[in-house]
Amino acid sequence: MALTKKPVRGMKDILPREMELRQYVLSEIRRTYKEFGFTEIETPVVEHIENLQSKQGGDNEKLIFKVMKRGGELERAIASGNPDEFCDSGLRYDLTLPLSRFYSQNQAQLPTPFKALQIGPVFRADRPQKGRFREFVQCDIDVFGDGSNLAEIELILAISTLLNRIGFGEKYNFKIVINDREILRGMQAYAGFPAEDFEKVCISLDKADKIGNDGVKAELLELGYAEPVIDKYQALLTGIGTQSSDIRSLGDTLSGVMPTSITENLAGIVDAVSEVESVNVNVEFDPTLVRGMGYYTGPIFEIRAEGFAGSVGGGGRYDKMVGRFTGQDTPAVGFSIGFERIITIMLDADEQVPGAGNKTAFLLEKTLDAGKTAAALNEAMALRSAGATILVEQMIKNKKHQKEQLIAEGYEDIREFYQNPIGR
Amino acid sequence: MALTKKPVRGMKDILPREMELRQYVLSEIRRTYKEFGFTEIETPVVEHIENLQSKQGGDNEKLIFKVMKRGGELERAIASGNPDEFCDSGLRYDLTLPLSRFYSQNQAQLPTPFKALQIGPVFRADRPQKGRFREFVQCDIDVFGDGSNLAEIELILAISTLLNRIGFGEKYNFKIVINDREILRGMQAYAGFPAEDFEKVCISLDKADKIGNDGVKAELLELGYAEPVIDKYQALLTGIGTQSSDIRSLGDTLSGVMPTSITENLAGIVDAVSEVESVNVNVEFDPTLVRGMGYYTGPIFEIRAEGFAGSVGGGGRYDKMVGRFTGQDTPAVGFSIGFERIITIMLDADEQVPGAGNKTAFLLEKTLDAGKTAAALNEAMALRSAGATILVEQMIKNKKHQKEQLIAEGYEDIREFYQNPIGR
Numbered sequence: 077m078a079l080t081k082k083p084v085r086g087m088k089d090i091l092p093r094e095m096e097l098r099q100y101v102l103s104e105i106r107r108t109y110k111e112f113g114f115t116e117i118e119t120p121v122v123e124h125i126e127n128l129q130s131k132q133g134g135d136n137e138k139l140i141f142k143v144m145k146r147g148g149e150l151e152r153a154i155a156s157g158n159p160d161e162f163c164d165s166g167l168r169y170d171l172t173l174p175l176s177r178f179y180s181q182n183q184a185q186l187p188t189p190f191k192a193l194q195i196g197p198v199f200r201a202d203r204p205q206k207g208r209f210r211e212f213v214q215c216d217i218d219v220f221g222d223g224s225n226l227a228e229i230e231l232i233l234a235i236s237t238l239l240n241r242i243g244f245g246e247k248y249n250f251k252i253v254i255n256d257r258e259i260l261r262g263m264q265a266y267a268g269f270p271a272e273d274f275e276k277v278c279i280s281l282d283k284a285d286k287i288g289n290d291g292v293k294a295e296l297l298e299l300g301y302a303e304p305v306i307d308k309y310q311a312l313l314t315g316i317g318t319q320s321s322d323i324r325s326l327g328d329t330l331s332g333v334m335p336t337s338i339t340e341n342l343a344g345i346v347d348a349v350s351e352v353e354s355v356n357v358n359v360e361f362d363p364t365l366v367r368g369m370g371y372y373t374g375p376i377f378e379i380r381a382e383g384f385a386g387s388v389g390g391g392g393r394y395d396k397m398v399g400r401f402t403g404q405d406t407p408a409v410g411f412s413i414g415f416e417r418i419i420t421i422m423l424d425a426d427e428q429v430p431g432a433g434n435k436t437a438f439l440l441e442k443t444l445d446a447g448k449t450a451a452a453l454n455e456a457m458a459l460r461s462a463g464a465t466i467l468v469e470q471m472i473k474n475k476k477h478q479k480e481q482l483i484a485e486g487y488e489d490i491r492e493f494y495q496n497p498i499g500r
Numbered sequence: 501m502a503l504t505k506k507p508v509r510g511m512k513d514i515l516p517r518e519m520e521l522r523q524y525v526l527s528e529i530r531r532t533y534k535e536f537g538f539t540e541i542e543t544p545v546v547e548h549i550e551n552l553q554s555k556q557g558g559d560n561e562k563l564i565f566k567v568m569k570r571g572g573e574l575e576r577a578i579a580s581g582n583p584d585e586f587c588d589s590g591l592r593y594d595l596t597l598p599l600s601r602f603y604s605q606n607q608a609q610l611p612t613p614f615k616a617l618q619i620g621p622v623f624r625a626d627r628p629q630k631g632r633f634r635e636f637v638q639c640d641i642d643v644f645g646d647g648s649n650l651a652e653i654e655l656i657l658a659i660s661t662l663l664n665r666i667g668f669g670e671k672y673n674f675k676i677v678i679n680d681r682e683i684l685r686g687m688q689a690y691a692g693f694p695a696e697d698f699e700k701v702c703i704s705l706d707k708a709d710k711i712g713n714d715g716v717k718a719e720l721l722e723l724g725y726a727e728p729v730i731d732k733y734q735a736l737l738t739g740i741g742t743q744s745s746d747i748r749s750l751g752d753t754l755s756g757v758m759p760t761s762i763t764e765n766l767a768g769i770v771d772a773v774s775e776v777e778s779v780n781v782n783v784e785f786d787p788t789l790v791r792g793m794g795y796y797t798g799p800i801f802e803i804r805a806e807g808f809a810g811s812v813g814g815g816g817r818y819d820k821m822v823g824r825f826t827g828q829d830t831p832a833v834g835f836s837i838g839f840e841r842i843i844t845i846m847l848d849a850d851e852q853v854p855g856a857g858n859k860t861a862f863l864l865e866k867t868l869d870a871g872k873t874a875a876a877l878n879e880a881m882a883l884r885s886a887g888a889t890i891l892v893e894q895m896i897k898n899k900k901h902q903k904e905q906l907i908a909e910g911y912e913d914i915r916e917f918y919q920n921p922i923g924r
Contacts, residue, residue, distance in 0.1 A: 078824070089543055167545075187905050197545055233877065348871055352878055
C-alpha cells in the first residue's frame, strides 16, 4: 500500500523559504532575550494528563491530543472499559503550564529571580483554518520570584526591543496595551457585579471587540444582571484615556473597593517604560483588556500591530500557578510572543532575511576525474571556511534548467568544472 | 490535588547550563551545514500511524507513542472494540520517514538535488536508562535526487567540518567508518548464504562487537547455516585493511557475484574525501559495519569517537523509501548526527561555550524612585544595544547571597543602584 504523503490533518510541512525566516526571527529572539539575562530551558512535549487537565488551561483543555498508555497498562485500561483511562499523558497546549512544573521541580538549582526563555512546539486539536495549525511554535519569556513591577517593566522592554529589531516598530507601529486583572475585579465590584461571577462577567466583557458595547450589555442583561449595574460599569469606561494619569484617576474612583497600590503599580510600569529613550516603547492603558486565561492574577498585556486584527502576543502575571505544584505561591509573570502570527505577517509582506550572504554553486561535470574533483572540493572547502555557502553538485544534462533553478534559489554565482575545458 | 512536578517518565527537563551548550552546538550545526548548501525544513512531530507502521522503522515501530483519535471518531473506534483503531497518528520515532514523506509531498517546489537539514525532537517509548531518553533531538542532513557518490562525499565533508568545529577532531579523534549494504550482500552471496536471508544474517553479523566472531559463528550455526559457509564469510574479513585499495581488492574477490562498480563507488568516496586538505577527515573502510535499519540500499557510515563505545552518528543511502510514497524511487542519502550523545560527552567533559560574552548584573534598591530607576534602565538598554547581557533585578535583603548566586551564574560584574549613595 502506498504511504500517505500529506502531513496529518491541521499540521504542516515547513519549506526552506519559510524556515529561513523562522530561523532568522528565532535567532533575533534568542539574541535579544539573552541581552536581558533570560536563559533558555526546555520541557518535554509530552506532559502528564492530570497536569494538562488541571483547569489551568481554560478552553485549551478541550483540545488535548492524548497519548495512549502502552503494554500492560493499556491492556488493563481497556479491560476497565473506561476511555478516560486509556491515556496517561498528552501533548502540551502551551508552554506556561510545563514551565510552572519545571520551576517547581528544579527550583533548587535555579537562581532567584529566575528569568526563563522557552521556545517549542505546542499542540491543539482545534478546527483547522487558514493560518491556524494544530502544531505551532510558542516563544515565552517568564520571570519567577519577582513580585515587583520591575519584572513587567523588563518584559516590556525586552519585547519592545525584539519587535523593533524585526521591523514591527517601523512597519506596523506595534503597541502594548496593558491592564490588570485586579482593576477588572475592582471595576466589577464598583459597578455592583457579584465577586463570584468575576470570570463569567469577564467572558462577556471580552466580546466588546466583536459585538460592541450594546452587544455586551444585551448579553449581560440576558445573563440576569441588573441594567443599572451594567450601565455603571460601561460609564466607568467612557472617556478613560491611555496614560498613566488615567490609571491613577481610575484608582481614585475605585478607592472604595480596591487599594490604590494596584493602580499605582500599573501606572509605575507605564511611567518607567515611557522614560526609556533608547528603544521605541509604546504602552497604552486599556481598561477593556481582559485576556482569556483564568490563571492571571495581576497586570496583563497584549501586543497589537497596526492593520492587523487580534494580537501578536500577550501575557500577564500568574502568581498562583507554581503553588498548584508546590503548595507555596511564587510570583510569576510571562509574555508569549505570537510567533506564528509574526511569521505569517512577515511572509505575507515578502520580508527578506537580512544578510542572506554570498552563495555560489559549483557544477561538476559527471566525468570529472579524481584529481579535478579533489581540486574543486578543496576550493569549495576553502571558501566555506571563510563563511561562504558553496553548493557542490553534479552537472545534469539539462544544464540550462539546472542553472535557472539555482538562480531561483539565490545562487547568482554559478561555476562550472569540466574535465577538459578547451573547446567548451 | 497537587499537580505532578516531575517530567513524564523517561523524559527530561533541560536546565540553562545544558541548554546553552545545546544551543551552541545547534548554531554550529546550522552555520556549518548552511555553508554546504543545506536548507532547513521542518515536519510535524505527529505523523500518520500507517506511515509510522510501514516497516521502514525496524524495531522503532514497537516503540511508538500513539495519539488517540478524538470526538466522534474515537467513540466509533471504541464501539468497534478494536484497540488498533483507537489511534490515528503517533509521535515520530525518527526524522527520516517524515522527511521522505515531506520530499514526496513537496517535491515540485524543491530544487533537484535537494539538500535538507532537519532538526527536531523524536520519541521512542524505550525502557528509560542512563543517558537515554524517550524524547530526544535528532539533527539530520539528507540529499535527495543525487545518485552519484558526490552526495556521500559532501555529507562526509560537512559532518567532518562540523565535528572539527565542536572539538571532536582534536579531543576525540573522531573517525567515520564506511561500508556498503551491497558489499555485505555480495560477501554473503560469495560465502554461500541464501540471498533471501540477507537481513537475518546481518542481524547476527552485527553482534560481532558484543559477542565476538566465535559468538557470531555459534549463533549462525544455531540458525542452521553450514559451518563452511560461515567460515568462508569470516575468512573473507580476515586481514582486510581500511583503505580504498582494500575496498578495491575485496571487489576483485567478489567480482563473480557482484559488479566491481559497487566497490569502485565506495573506494571513490574514500579517495575523494582523503584528498581534501583544509579539513581533518578520517574515513576508514570497515566490512563488518552493518547499520540496523533495513531501508539502507548502498553506502552506510558511522561516526566513532575515541574512548567512547558505540557511535556518535551514522547514516547511509536509502534509494527506495521515497518510492514507498510516490511509486517512483528517488536517490536519497542521509546522515544523522548523534546530537544527544555529543551533548552528553561535552557535558561530562565540562565543556564551556566559547564567547559566553560579558554579563553584568544591575541590582536596584527597592526604594529607588522613578527617575533613578529610569536612569538605570536607560543605561542597561544602551549596553544591551551594544550586545552585552545586562540582568536588571531588585536588590533583595540577603544581598550577599544574591551576589554569590549571580557570580555562580557568570555575572562577575555586579553594579548596585541606591536611592541615596552617600554613606553606603
